[in-house]
Amino acid sequence: MPLANPLMVDHLLFERDDRNVFEPINFTVDAGDILQIEGANGAGKTTLMRLLTSALQPTSGSILYQGEDIRRCRYEYLANILYIGHQSGLKMTLTAEENLSWMSPATCSGDDIRAALAEVGLRSYEDVPCHNLSAGQHRRVALARLLTSTATIWFLDEPFTAIDKQGVATLEALMRNHVDAGGCLLLSTHQDLALDGVRKYCVEPHKQRSLR
């Protein structure tokens, strides 16, 4: 599963309403890396995440996956990433199990799905419609995708929101296992992680923008 040179971001810029959102972004991520993306509120962390998942197209600069621009190897790249954003991506009328099973690869069996839910602390909640679950439990259902996915590169936008202490520990263990197996992880959070080897990258709001 380790990839050579999985992700390289070169001079990435994104304009919104004719203004750059942030200062040019440059970083590389290797197999086994954890990159924590920091920045003030509104600095553009989520925008960066969405650029990295190709939901947005950069104004200039490039994102290279194994040395190749992601616009040229789009499906290969998308098959190997997992993005969990602010919005949980859950359907409130479906049960936890139904939500997870349609978001997971088709190769996942029902047992895999239930095991993943048990792992994130939702045993016996499989058949509960999501509108009866709490905010933290919604987050846990979304994060159970980390267990069913086969992706190498994870993008997690504020994964710890609404998660309790014990849940944070579970999540950190999952992250540790993932990078130990050669995966890589980019996450944006304001919280300090209890993991070693976390590199930090700070997103700076564009100077002209902050002058206004």
Added chain:
Amino acid sequence: MNNIGFLAYLRRDLLLAYRRRGEAASPLMFFLLVSTLIPLGVGPDSARLAELAPGIIWVMALLATLLSTEGLFAADHQDGTLEQMLISPQLVVMPVLGKVAAHWLVTGLPLTMVSPLIGLMLSLPEIAIVPMMISLAVGTACLSLVGAVGAALTVSLRKGGLLLSIVVIPLYTPVIIFGSATVQTAIDGINWLPPLAVLLAMLCAAIALCPLAIAGALRLVNSN
């Protein structure tokens, strides 16, 4: 590529519709209720009703479909599943087609099934019942596809309903013309296959083109 996206989204949207049966049945209720008002407004004269029936049934079917089109992508946009769909490693047209197919199965198809009842109420001649059902089945599929383009374009607007109608109704006109023509020619005792063939041709074109337009519109809306 593959049809996994198609089946997964078709199944999920059908399940969602089943969980919200009341909401899913509202276009059908609209179709039934408004159609019962027509004989009250026009009067019980069956000759006059029969004359108006093809047009009325088609206009009602069109409005009922339009009513349900607005929410086609709105919920997905709000809860973030739309974004997940756009970054899934497959052609976006497959999930889109799955969603539209599910929409037709919960609106167009039931509407077609109850249409003989409306036909009876509007004294539609028996000979026109089968052509009406076939034309509605084909036509509502066209309406679902075309309506989905409008729904995709207006997905990020809070009150997109009016704009959706303005975008979509001009595109609905060929469908309603050939749909009601199929029923009318059947009543007149002429061969009703030619207008139906045109309707089928429109469905083929819509299946080929609309998913591309929908996928493009969704990407556009999602890109800021």
